[in-house]
Amino acid sequence: MSFELHVWGPALGRDSIDAECLAAIAAFRHIFAPSEWSLIASNDTYLSPEHTLPALFHGGLWTSGYTNIISYLTWHTTSCDERLSDNDLTSQQEADLLAYSSYLSTRGSGLIALSLYASPNAWVELTRPAYSELLPFPLTWTIPTTIRAAAIDKAESLGMGYIAAEAEADEAAAQGPAETTSTGFLRLRQQLGPRKSMQPEQTAAIRFQQLADDFFTTLDELQGAEKYLLQTSIPSSLDFLAYGYLELMQVQTPFPILARSLMANGRPSAQFLQTMRAQSQDYVLPWEEPAPLGLPRTMLVFADGAIESIAGAGESWRRWRRGGIENEQGEQAQTLTPTLVAVGSVVAGLAAAGAAVILRGIPSFGATTHRFEAPKEEKGLHRFGEIGAMLDVLPIFDQPPTPSSSL
Template sequence: MSFQLHVWGPAFGLDSIDAECLAAIAAFRHIFHHYDWSLIASNDTSLSPDRTLPALFHDDTWISGYMNIISYAIHHNTSYAGSLADNDLTPQQEADLLAYSSLLSTRGSGLVALSLYASPNAWVELTRPAYSALLPFPLTWTIPITMRAAAIEKAESLGIGYLAAEAEADEAASKSGLETTSTGFLRLRQQLGPKKSMQPEQTAAIRFKQLADDFFATLDDLRGSKKYLLGTSSPSSLDFLTYGYLALMNVQTPFPILAQSLRCRPLIQFLRMIETEPQSYVLPRQESKPRGLPGTIYVFADGAIESIAGAGESWRRWRHGGIKSDEGEEIQDSSQTPVAVGSAVLGLVVVGAAIFLRGLSPFGASTHRFAVPKEETGLYRFGEVGAMLDILPIFE
């Protein structure tokens, strides 16, 4: 059976909206002949037991996560189109591979989260519409918000998570007096203190650029004058993982602080090299199987339940097989069962309403409303006198 690589679909002119998916696609294209694998933009994390993408299906086995997938592919591939250098690394190179992979998955993912998810402008104009194009109705109402919440948690690990305004704050900005600044984030209220001469959003933008510059400088120092990051004769899994993150960092957002920082670094040449390396074949894309109505309902209800305060955590525990005791034994949390069940029912009710009203535009799309002008209805048709009479209770 050929290898089936399941990923998030294309966005921003790239093969995927996700960094690890981009890395896996580039690595598989290097490792395999086109007839040994297929690329499936399923956009469905529920396929994998770990509920993450990328995910690889081979010989009735699911493997998720970029590094796990690459390790599995290397050890189960018998007809190489190309080879990764991972099996011939020195102890120092192996240590660098682990250390810099961790840097990418923490600091790198946090920077991407700030650029594409936490910034209200980038989220509304680019990222949310991209997810809406990848997902079927009504999953456009739940999954993008879940993805943004996860990205905001990564942004918070960088110490400037307060930039990650909630989605509701985007719409409430004009009503509350907040406005978007040249940095792409919401203008925060001026704070008292010795630094009050510098607005908080300006300080945050400077901090964001410093984090980006430090991140790129670290990778530049690792590469030096070498072609590949670890000094190997062929690319390693680290090279493709770095490509995945740099490709998303180079996306032109409304306020491209991260992209501008990257384009000033020698590392941009590494990105160009990976992008322009000769490709021997077109990606072996394969259509994903339709979810079907039951599958869509399940995924939507699952996302709706997770978003309910007080019930989401309990539902996640039950979904993953119950709660574990200190000894590792599975126990039931009976006090939370009614909450989870009630939330499931609520989720299904919401799904029914959503399907009934499926004519509504998904998140990220424009909504057009057509209505008869108020002055042409009721007593308003009789001019000013009619308008005065219309507000009286007897005419309701």
């Protein structure tokens, strides 16, 4: 029975725009012959119950995430024993595999978040247009913004979230209109001192460079003078995971700090990347066309993303959809509150019924960006735009009367 690997599609000159998808593709390419599996750029996280790519479909079951997929393969195929060293590691090597896999998924993903998502230059010039090519409209207006928001959170975990140059509404109100440079980017605020006149990437360059150097030095020390990271004779799953992250780190962004650091001074990490690439240069990936989403499913996915963006309701909706909301006894409550049900039903209905209007009235994602602000005196859901205005007239959103003050 053939394995179906679903991934984010090719972008930025790589086989995928996602590091774990690149790792999974490289691992499958090493383990299986092209006739034993198929590669599908579905770009659809809603295929699997965990809503994550890469996702493996085999034997009627879905498995999501690179680590889970590798674990599944080691239990269900004999090829892994022959082609991966994971089952022949010493106790110390097993500990290193777990520790450095976690290091890659935290520090490595944080650096990629800084380079491709938090950076306004890279986001506008590279990453956002790439998602515009991968996703059907109007999903380009919900999914990429959600992905970028999560990436900025990772950047903030490194203490560098301000590189995104996102002006908070209360900050703007307190300090007046945001200043811009001659190239149109927001200047940093006065509290950052003499760096105020510099672009965010420039002010963050020293810190970013330090983080990048520390990351690559750590991988260099782990590999030592050996071919693979755990000093094994054949690669482990850690090698393919590192390959996925290093591939994206070598993308030439407008501020290619990661790429320059990787290639500096003949790093072992750079040689490791070239070694991993060379192993698969003659392999023809078994790409297959994904099944079309269709308009109904596209609009339902769009509606789901729209509901997640609603303050107060989005988090509850997401938790319920992905396994239920825990009640006070710690049990999974699979019933939504009446308000949440109403919000979901209304937004889904509006999304489907208004598809034609949306398709005519909104430019494709990746086109010139516009910013809309509601008048400050407006109240109610209509301040969130046309959909909010339609929701605002529903009885479930009636504002409670203001209590009269007692004398």
